[in-house]
Amino acid sequence: MTTITADDLKSLIALIAEAMTRERDRLCELDGVIGDADHGIAMELGFSAAAKATAELDPATADPTLVFNTAAKAFLNAVGASSGPLYATGLMRAGASVKGKPSLTDDDMVGAFAAIAKGIQDRGKAEVGEKTMIDAWAPAAAACQAARDQGMPLEECFSAALVAAQTGMDATKDMIATKGRSSRLGERALGHIDPGAASAAVVVACFHAFFSPQ
Numbered sequence: 001m002t003t004i005t006a007d008d009l010k011s012l013i014a015l016i017a018e019a020m021t022r023e024r025d026r027l028c029e030l031d032g033v034i035g036d037a038d039h040g041i042a043m044e045l046g047f048s049a050a051a052k053a054t055a056e057l058d059p060a061t062a063d064p065t066l067v068f069n070t071a072a073k074a075f076l077n078a079v080g081a082s083s084g085p086l087y088a089t090g091l092m093r094a095g096a097s098v099k100g101k102p103s104l105t106d107d108d109m110v111g112a113f114a115a116i117a118k119g120i121q122d123r124g125k126a127e128v129g130e131k132t133m134i135d136a137w138a139p140a141a142a143a144c145q146a147a148r149d150q151g152m153p154l155e156e157c158f159s160a161a162l163v164a165a166q167t168g169m170d171a172t173k174d175m176i177a178t179k180g181r182s183s184r185l186g187e188r189a190l191g192h193i194d195p196g197a198a199s200a201a202v203v204v205a206c207f208h209a210f211f212s213p214q
């Protein structure tokens with residue numbers, strides 16, 4: 001059993017921001033094929049702003065909910081693309097899912113992860129199969145919860161989530177988009193990975209790395 005503090009969550013967000021900086025160009029290239037080539041910039045801006053805003057929180061008073069809510073607001077303010085409100089809603093939902101808790105248990109952490117996925121889905125109204133980030137997030141959240149229900153430690157839960165996210169991401173290659181910018185392309189989007197699903201797999205990989213012993 002792990003105890004996850006507000007400071008741990010700040011470190012996790014900082015880890016995601018670093019990963020988005022590394023992955024920015026690849027994500028922009030993916031978006032360049034079926035969108036407007038800004039997805040890597042959006043994700044880097046969003047998570048960098050979230051990391052900066054949460055780092056500035058007073059450690060004496062910041063609880064997990066405040067960290068998630070601060071990250072959400074910073075992400076929304078920094079990002080004009082459609083991923084802005086989607087991730088902001090996901091992060092706000094994660095905050096709501098742990099309200100009043102001074103620190104998080106493994107169950108709380110898996111619940112917060114699932115809340116991000118559910119928030120994104122509620123906000124964007126995408127279903128699995130529509131070639132969006134939900135094709136990575138929804139199976140990742142389900143696999144994570146299933147592993148936790150079997151009593152797996154967080155490392156195993158996020159390992160299962162990562163495999164599911166990557167499988168979901170790969171599956172977007174064979175999909176035609178019915179939500180978002182790439183839906184205008186029809187069959188021309190076939191054969192290309194959805195950038196939002198690719199960045200979701202990066203986020204999930206960071207959760208996995210963060211909760212895996214070095």
Ligand code: ADP
Nearest residue numbers: 039042081082083124126132133180181195196
């Ligand atoms: P924009 O399309 O405004 O430039 P981004 O480039 O930041 O925004 O993000 C594009 C990604 O957003 C897509 O690859 C897709 O995964 C995701 N997306 C778009 N619309 C939705 C939606 N309604 N629900 C979930 N994800 C969506």
Ligand code: MG
Nearest residue numbers: 035036038039
């Ligand atoms: Mg874009």
